[in-house]
Amino acid sequence: MTQISSLPTERTDSPYRADAAGFFGEFGGAALPPFLVEPIAEVAAAYAAAAADPAFQDELQALLAKYVGRPSLLYFAENLTRELGGARVYLKREDLNHTGAHKINHCLGEALLAKRMGKTTLIAETGAGQHGVALATAATLLGLKCEIHMGAIDVAKQHPNVVRMELLGASVVAVEEGGKSLKEAVDSAFGVYAAAPDEYFFAIGSVVGPHPYPSMVRDFQSVVGREARAQLLEAEGKLPDALVAAVGGGSNAMGLFDAFLADESVRIIGVEPAGEGLDGDRHAATMTLGTPGTLHGMHTKVLQDEHGEPAPVHSIASGIDYPGVGPQHAHLAQIGRAEYVTASDAETLAAFQLLTRTEGIIPALESAHALAHVVTLAPTLPQDAVIIANLSGRGDKDVDFVAERLRGA
């Protein structure tokens, strides 16, 4: 197939893109403590220059093709389609990327930008460790150092990912402060970064955080949707009727959605974790139940308590249990361009098993949230309709947990 460029070409004058200050309508921006304003503004300037530089684009393109294995397949799931009895279901196979998920797309982009800026070390926080592993991989490939901050509780819980990061040469900092979890890891990593921004590049793991990260990470992921659009036009001779993707911070979803935003006929659907139900606090349905607030340097929808503190969240998939969401998603919902629905832990587990048994593809539990909505949606659509679901990652990391849950059920 034809080569798909690594970054979108048209960058402004769209109702879907951020203004110069990083606002998508009322959401986004850069709400930062004074000591971070300068270093983050430097990242924004460097990214704007890189995005306009064909040499940067070519280098990223080459890495995506030769290292990640792009383009990823757009797979017609014929057995699943027959089983569901409605729309034709296609899967964008980000699970086939090197490292097994979509995250490598933006980690390589961020690593290349860090190098261009003359930084020596990538720094980030990680919760379940998926971002840490993808970032450590990108750092190794490009000859950068990598420092991953992780709550001490997560270090113990996510031992295999800690081992992977260390094997890849990253240093993993176990954060012992406070609740010893993701929130403390974020503070810890930002503290180190702020003290030496000449040395470090802060590599955020989704379309969240202060400007330019929501736009930059989206651009790095948007290759997913540009490939899918061309692949489907080739396979079916038409655009899809609906796109479906799981939303944690929202990077795999924005990656798929971006190329279709101007195609008004295409329904765009993000799927959040309803966890154990929307009535308690055992969910992470930020778009559905969150309210406007400020979190991690951005104005967005937030699941928060009455003091504006992020609420506790839960999902069976540790990659999407986040109390905020990328500001572009909040904007797309507000202007009515995208819809956000939920899938529970139980529906997700059922979809995980269904894809495994019909297609012989074991999906990540994060991606299985998107599939759970496909199970609901496909039978309501005519047989000539087309759904593209983003299979954001493979489920090898989840099989022990799922086996345990199924034994217990």
Ligand SMILES: *Cc1c(COP(=O)(O)O)cnc(C)c1O
């Ligand atoms: C991290 C992760 C997600 C969630 O992140 P987004 O930024 O919402 O895409 C989804 N799927 C997989 C496989 C992941 O590793």
